[in-house]
Amino acid sequence: MANLVINKQALKPFGLKAKPVLEKQLRKIDVDISDYTFAANYIWLGNSSGFYAVINKCFCLFIITGGELTMLLPPIGKKKNVDKAIVRCFEIMNANNSSPYYSRIDYVQASTVEEFVQSEDEAQSMFEMLEHYIIEKKLVDYVYEADKLIELRGNSYHTKRTEINRFRNSYTDAYVEELDSEKHFEGIMALFNKWVADRVKYMPKEEAEVFLEGIHQERHAVKRMLKHYTELGLLGLVIYIDGEIKGFTAGERISGDTACVIIEKTDFEVMGCAQFIFREFSKLLKERYGIVYINVGDDMGFENLKKVKMSYRPFKLVPKYTIYQK
Known part of the structure; x- marks a missing residue:
């Protein structure tokens, strides 16, 4: 895929070659946001929608949708x-x-917002920023203490x-394996397809139509995750019952x-499977990385997902x- 050149700035396709470039810049900042x-x-972007450039020594990630260019992250x-x-972006x-x-x-973190509105002349900088830009709070990431997710006391x-x-x-033969x-x-794709079918089965028709419009992207993300699993440095688990995969999850270290x-799917018809694999994965993340906290991302604005994530007491x-412009 060719570079884009916009306003004399070359934007390169966001492929696997961008991984060391982004990670070099990420090591320079303190962040705990899942994005x-x-x-x-990478796993959520389409093959031709992501572009990046190093601008003023910062990694800048763009996405083009319907011909319009936005940024998925602030400059890193x-x-x-x-x-x-x-x-410049x-x-x-x-x-x-x-x-x-x-x-x-x-997906701008709070510290970046604070830096953007401050300078040596803080009052003048704040005035200029508010004159040209709008900063709007969007979603929140849910962060838990790993030990509490493991112990559930x-x-x-x-x-x-x-x-x-x-x-x-109920499932005495259930067991987990590290994701390969x-x-x-x-087995993962078969479970994903069953998960989609089960979701649609219990949805009102009008909701199902909207749901199915977006499911193509999620299926693509799961396939992309599996295709490049080793190169991406991910860690995951699957859970077997009666010889079939009934749940899978994957994640990584942020800091x-x-x-x-990053992703978790379980069979709706297997009660307790989601809770079980989440705890087992929390154990693995702590064991492998020695981490203290686990971030499960945001709720995408869905009330049901918000309730589930709040139930684990973040x-x-x-x-x-x-950040928008006026």
Whole structure:
């Protein structure tokens, strides 16, 4: 795939060659947001939609949708370089887009927002920023203490313990294996297809139509994750019952003390399977990486998903912002 050249700036396709470039810059910042990894972005992007450039010594990740250019992350690099990179990135987006309305930077962490509105002359900088930009709080990441997810102690986790015990008693032959993308590919895709069918079965028709419109991207993401599993440096588990895969999950380390869960799917008809594999994966993440916290991403604005994630009693909610232009 060819480079894009916009406003004299070459944008390279966001492929596997970008991994060391992004990770070099990520090592320069302190972050615990699930979106700030190569794999988290790579598996969800289409083959021809992601582009990147190093601008003012910062890694800048763009996505083009319907011809309009936006940013999936703020410029990643040393604090002193980020502000000018943000301004330049808006210039590039504006030069491409049909209207400045479409230009935006998503998944901006709080510290980047703070840096963007501050300078030696803080009052003047704040005034100028508010004159030209809008900063809007969007979703939050749910971050848990790993030990609490593993131990599930106390009344607040009573329901989780009950569900896991019921699962163990009902499926005495269940066992987990570390995810092997070659060995488990067919079983994972079969489970994913069953998961889609089960979801549609219990949805109102109008909701099912909307759901199916977006499922192609998720199926593509699962296949891409499995195809490049080793290269992406992921860690995962599958759970077997009666010789069939009934659940799978995958994640990675974000920072020194935090890991994230990128994706998890279980068979709806196997009660307690989701709770069981989540705890087992939490154990593996701690054992393998020595982490203290586990980030399970945001709720995508879905109320049911929010309830599930809140039920695990998050240690903290990490806000994510979007920067627009006026």
